Amino acid sequence: MYMKELWEIYITFAKVGAMTFGGGYAMLPILQKEVVEQKQWATEAEILDYYALSQCMPGIIMVNTLAFIGKKRKGVPGAIVGGLGAVLPPLIIITAIAALLTAFADVPAVQNAFAGIRVCVCVLIFNSILKLWKSSVVDKICLALFAVVTVLSLVADISPVIFILGSAAIGIAIKCLGGKKK
Amino acid sequence: MIILQLFFEFFKIGLFSVGGGMATLPFLYDLSDKTQWFTHAQIADMLAVSESTPGPIGINMATYVGYTTAGIPGSLAATIGVIVPGIALVILITAILDKFRHNPYVEGAFYGLRPASTALITSAGILVAKISLFHVDRYQATGVFSSIFDWKALALAAVLLILTQGVKATKNLHPVILIAASAVVGIVFSFAGV
Numbered sequence: 001m002y003m004k005e006l007w008e009i010y011i012t013f014a015k016v017g018a019m020t021f022g023g024g025y026a027m028l029p030i031l032q033k034e035v036v037e038q039k040q041w042a043t044e045a046e047i048l049d050y051y052a053l054s055q056c057m058p059g060i061i062m063v064n065t066l067a068f069i070g071k072k073r074k075g076v077p078g079a080i081v082g083g084l085g086a087v088l089p090p091l092i093i094i095t096a097i098a099a100l101l102t103a104f105a106d107v108p109a110v111q112n113a114f115a116g117i118r119v120c121v122c123v124l125i126f127n128s129i130l131k132l133w134k135s136s137v138v139d140k141i142c143l144a145l146f147a148v149v150t151v152l153s154l155v156a157d158i159s160p161v162i163f164i165l166g167s168a169a170i171g172i173a174i175k176c177l178g179g180k181k182k
Numbered sequence: 183m184i185i186l187q188l189f190f191e192f193f194k195i196g197l198f199s200v201g202g203g204m205a206t207l208p209f210l211y212d213l214s215d216k217t218q219w220f221t222h223a224q225i226a227d228m229l230a231v232s233e234s235t236p237g238p239i240g241i242n243m244a245t246y247v248g249y250t251t252a253g254i255p256g257s258l259a260a261t262i263g264v265i266v267p268g269i270a271l272v273i274l275i276t277a278i279l280d281k282f283r284h285n286p287y288v289e290g291a292f293y294g295l296r297p298a299s300t301a302l303i304t305s306a307g308i309l310v311a312k313i314s315l316f317h318v319d320r321y322q323a324t325g326v327f328s329s330i331f332d333w334k335a336l337a338l339a340a341v342l343l344i345l346t347q348g349v350k351a352t353k354n355l356h357p358v359i360l361i362a363a364s365a366v367v368g369i370v371f372s373f374a375g376v
Contacts, residue, residue: 048296057268057271057275063265067272090235091258108372119314119373167297
């Protein structure tokens with residue numbers, strides 16, 4: 001039973017790894033579908049927490065996020081198996097490309113396909129944001145934080161670590177020092 | 183010995199790069215200068231391949247460098263090396279978090295952090311939209327405002343948006359089906375213009 005559940009984590013995260021095109025944020029639509037809706041291993045809010053923590057930690061955001069979910073499910077073995085599952089598909093695909101197709105990225109069909117995929121990723125991200133919005137922007141203070149961070153991260157070259165740590169500090173200041181108003 | 187060295191070098195990259203795949207780039211340039219395992223041009227090639235294959239960029243880079251340097255054992259050593267520090271930290275952090283989950287300070291931190299996290303995802307999404315739905319470069323070159331729109335891409339985006347938000351039958355389609363369909367549309371209508 002135990003091994004079977006670990007195997008399920010491994011296979012599910014390998015699927016997430018295989019279906020994520022682009023940066024770490026492109027993983028979110030797949031994660032919402034596979035982990036939140038289908039398996040119900042984590043909530044939208046937990047995914048956001050893990051993603052935020054992973055952004056200010058060393059390492060690969062996607063691997064760390066999946067290791068968090070694996071850890072929540074099955075402890076330390078879950079974290080290790082989850083992280084390994086995430087890297088399996090890229091490991092196979094990149095090794096094959098490095099061995100066979102050195103000019104892979106120059107093939108016109110590949111370029112056209114990925115121009116199409118990028119459009120799809122935009123729409124999927126937009127849908128993800130709508131879902132995440134509900135569990136993160138719960139009041140006016142959150143809305144203000146959201147607006148400030150969005151604008152600042154677009155116009156200024158500031159590390160995400162600063163935004164995450166800064167907004168956590170603001171959250172603590174408002175919730176713990178500013179009385180109990182909601 | 184090169185296997186151990188690969189593991190160790192990528193372990194260092196995994197330990198010191200904060201903020202995602204792109205954060206590993208400066209370390210890779212540094213490693214290239216130091217070891218001559220691969221050239222700067224190969225890093226650029228790999229970045230192009232990474233963006234055209236599934237998986238995180240950091241992992242793809244580690245696998246590629248490992249493979250070109252020492253074959254399949256090399257790709258395994260580099261990939262495992264780059265993920266070990268992160269996974270170890272996740273285990274450490276959750277052990278602490280589990281204890282303090284209902285601490286008001288921890289709850290306050292997450293209250294502030296969630297909208298910021300959503301905001302960072304939004305701005306990443308806006309950047310992807312800028313390069314995949316618009317031709318900012320063409321507008322800057324010609325000065326003609328209508329040339330900024332990539333009509334083919336915008337049309338596909340509109341169709342996908344309607345399918346995922348408006349139509350009940352297709353609302354719950356798995357994202358990978360939409361990705362595959364978009365790849366086909368991209369090839370049929372030569373979205374990249376090649």
